[in-house]
Amino acid sequence: MAVVDKAGPRKGGRSFTEIVNDERYRSVFYQVIVAVAVIWAANYLITNTAENLQARGMSAGFEFLTSTAGFSIAWSIIDYEPGDTYFDVYLVGIANTLIISFFAIIATTLLGFVVGVMRLSKNFIICNLASGYVEVMRNVPLLLHILFWFTLSAALPRPKNSLGLGDMFFLNNRGLYVPAPIPGEGFGVVVIMVLIGIAAAFGVTVWATRRQMATGQRFPAFWVGVGLVVGLPLLAFAALGAPLTFDYPSLKGFNFTGGADVPRAFCALLFALVLYHTVYMAEAVRAGILSVSHGQTEASYSLGLKPSWTLRLVVIPQAMRAVVPPMISNWMNVVKNSSLAVAIGYPDLVAVFMQTSLNQSGHAIEIVGMVMLFYMTVSLTISAALNYYNKLVQIKER
Amino acid sequence: MSIDTQLPDETVHVASAISDEVVIELASVNKWYGEFHVLKDINLAVNKGERIVICGPSGSGKSTMIRCINRLEEHQAGDIIVNGTEMGTNIKNIDAIRRDVGMVFQQFNLFPHLSVLENCTLAPIWVKNMPKAEAEKIAMEYLERVKIPEQAGKYPGQLSGGQQQRVAIARSLCMSPTIMLFDEPTSALDPEMISEVLDVMVGLAETGMTMLVVTHEMGFAKRVADRVIFMDQGEIVEQNTPDEFFTNPKSDRTKLFLSQILAH
Numbered sequence: 250m251a252v253v254d255k256a257g258p259r260k261g262g263r264s265f266t267e268i269v270n271d272e273r274y275r276s277v278f279y280q281v282i283v284a285v286a287v288i289w290a291a292n293y294l295i296t297n298t299a300e301n302l303q304a305r306g307m308s309a310g311f312e313f314l315t316s317t318a319g320f321s322i323a324w325s326i327i328d329y330e331p332g333d334t335y336f337d338v339y340l341v342g343i344a345n346t347l348i349i350s351f352f353a354i355i356a357t358t359l360l361g362f363v364v365g366v367m368r369l370s371k372n373f374i375i376c377n378l379a380s381g382y383v384e385v386m387r388n389v390p391l392l393l394h395i396l397f398w399f400t401l402s403a404a405l406p407r408p409k410n411s412l413g414l415g416d417m418f419f420l421n422n423r424g425l426y427v428p429a430p431i432p433g434e435g436f437g438v439v440v441i442m443v444l445i446g447i448a449a450a451f452g453v454t455v456w457a458t459r460r461q462m463a464t465g466q467r468f469p470a471f472w473v474g475v476g477l478v479v480g481l482p483l484l485a486f487a488a489l490g491a492p493l494t495f496d497y498p499s500l501k502g503f504n505f506t507g508g509a510d511v512p513r514a515f516c517a518l519l520f521a522l523v524l525y526h527t528v529y530m531a532e533a534v535r536a537g538i539l540s541v542s543h544g545q546t547e548a549s550y551s552l553g554l555k556p557s558w559t560l561r562l563v564v565i566p567q568a569m570r571a572v573v574p575p576m577i578s579n580w581m582n583v584v585k586n587s588s589l590a591v592a593i594g595y596p597d598l599v600a601v602f603m604q605t606s607l608n609q610s611g612h613a614i615e616i617v618g619m620v621m622l623f624y625m626t627v628s629l630t631i632s633a634a635l636n637y638y639n640k641l642v643q644i645k646e647r
Numbered sequence: 648m649s650i651d652t653q654l655p656d657e658t659v660h661v662a663s664a665i666s667d668e669v670v671i672e673l674a675s676v677n678k679w680y681g682e683f684h685v686l687k688d689i690n691l692a693v694n695k696g697e698r699i700v701i702c703g704p705s706g707s708g709k710s711t712m713i714r715c716i717n718r719l720e721e722h723q724a725g726d727i728i729v730n731g732t733e734m735g736t737n738i739k740n741i742d743a744i745r746r747d748v749g750m751v752f753q754q755f756n757l758f759p760h761l762s763v764l765e766n767c768t769l770a771p772i773w774v775k776n777m778p779k780a781e782a783e784k785i786a787m788e789y790l791e792r793v794k795i796p797e798q799a800g801k802y803p804g805q806l807s808g809g810q811q812q813r814v815a816i817a818r819s820l821c822m823s824p825t826i827m828l829f830d831e832p833t834s835a836l837d838p839e840m841i842s843e844v845l846d847v848m849v850g851l852a853e854t855g856m857t858m859l860v861v862t863h864e865m866g867f868a869k870r871v872a873d874r875v876i877f878m879d880q881g882e883i884v885e886q887n888t889p890d891e892f893f894t895n896p897k898s899d900r901t902k903l904f905l906s907q908i909l910a911h
């Protein structure tokens with residue numbers, strides 16, 4: 250406001266119309282209007298809520314988090330008992346949401362790259378297969394995907410007639426049963442060997458690049474790296490006398506006991522999320538590759554670079570600039586859309602915390618706030634990480 | 648083909664360096680884009696060290712013809728033999744020919760994500776397995792020759808069109824090609840930048856490089872070319888020494904074309 254006053258017509262000798270039509274004053278004017286409106290709205294919401302809570306004799310606050318939740322959760326990857334607190338429920342919900350998002354994001358990204366590149370193939374069958382997949386999947390709402398796969402999974406055989414894979418994996422209308430690993434004595438060494446293998450593979454890659462730059466000689470760093478990551482732990486595993494046993498699921502009565510189980514809601518949700526979001530990933534990859542002009546490929550070919558190197562050294566580094574921004578929003582959408590789990594009873598954060606916990610405790614504002622905080626934290630983390638990457642691959646101009 | 652390859656213009660002309668060895672041979676080459684017959688029975692033999700300028704109206708197939716020589720376009724009938732290697736579907740042959748044949752494009756096509764120096768060293772490092780230091784030394788020599796060593800650390804987007812095209816020429820030369828193809832190298836440039844690129848090309852001609860140049864720069868043709876080829880509607884209509892071609896064109900189509908481009 251001060252700026253507007255200072256340059257008033259009395260001091261500057263400028264007419265009123267001149268000031269009204271000056272873009273600098275206009276922009277300040279509109280900003281002030283917006284700020285006032287936002288402050289007024291926030292004030293109204295807060296006082297209104299406080300009054301209503303008071304009228305109903307309700308208290309706001311986070312004390313409820315330490316009281317016993319008292320309900321059971323169908324499935325969780327971290328330990329939970331009905332006697333645990335609401336805060337434990339919050340953590341269980343977060344863990345369940347993160348685990349499904351994690352698998353969905355990895356599968357979506359890998360499949361997306363494959364389908365995206367397939368759609369650009371000159372091969373008639375491959376190209377049309379990918380196009381058909383994209384067109385079918387993206388024209389159906391995600392909720393329908395989820396309900397479809399969940400309903401379909403109900404048609405799987407009963408436990409007695411489970412679809413089995415070598416007496417280890419069983420799929421039936423209750424879920425997927427897999428062997429549960431039980432680490433024996435010395436298994437920690439194997440885990441350490443995996444880490445050493447990864448570090449060694451990384452070291453070999455760096456060394457091989459340096460040597461190629463220095464002498465021009467190539468080294469099969471990729472295959473040696475794979476050997477290190479797989480071979481070292483295998484050697485340790487054999488030397489220590491295989492310190493890992495499995496608890497296999499087996500049919501007892503009407504259901505399986507032993508092993509680890511993944512409920513069919515998880516399977517159906519994962520399937521639906523991956524099938525649906527792969528499309529957007531694939532389209533981002535396709536758009537990214539198409540955004541690199543054909544002249545780049547021609548220039549690379551004319552220098553004698555083979556198609557595979559052209560893709561790796563010329564096309565993909567440039568395509569990534571266009572792929573990353575839509576990939577960010579796709580990853581965030583996977584996390585956010587996993588909350589549709591509520592429709593099929595997968596105990597994700599929204600299902601266990603915003604439904605059961607909210608109904609029981611009545612602390613709607615706090616609970617919704619905490620759930621929002623979680624989704625915002627995840628989204629902003631993904632966004633920050635990928636934006637940082639994107640800055641690294643930007644092209645310099647002028 | 649009765650071309651007198653021994654008689655370049657003696658006054659302003661760059662000294663000829665033609666040998667008897669044939670390095671490019673096109674025999675009855677035909678190509679169609681769908682129904683459109685873009686190359687009709689092209690026969691052409693290029694000797695080592697020969698400088699050929701190819702001109703003709705747009706759509707006459709001149710770019711397509713030189714792009715067939717390093718298989719950026721596929722020909723559907725006829726034979727193309729480059730340095731004794733037959734261009735066909737054999738991947739090894741295609742790679743071998745592309746290593747030997749450099750190309751400069753109308754739109755430069757520099758890699759925008761790499762610096763000028765990296766543009767020049769990419770192929771020597773990855774195709775020739777050259778140590779980075781050696782590749783950089785060679786790249787600097789060529790950047791010196793195209794007179795922009797001081798831009799080595801910059802990115803293509805920071806250079807003018809003329810500078811970018813000179814980098815593109817240096818990038819090709821870093822692979823030590825025996826043949827250079829130029830596809831309208833000055834057509835996308837501002838007038839004052841054309842001469843800096845042409846100067847570099849004249850300098851290259853003086854080293855005895857075999858060059859096939861698609862261009863409308865007739866001054867360049869008169870000064871450098873050993874032979875001028877005129878194409879129209881997918882056919883080689885006329886070919887001759889620049890002297891004969893410009894002063895005594897045989898076909899009516901050539902006369903019309905020359906009167907149009909030399910009128911102003």
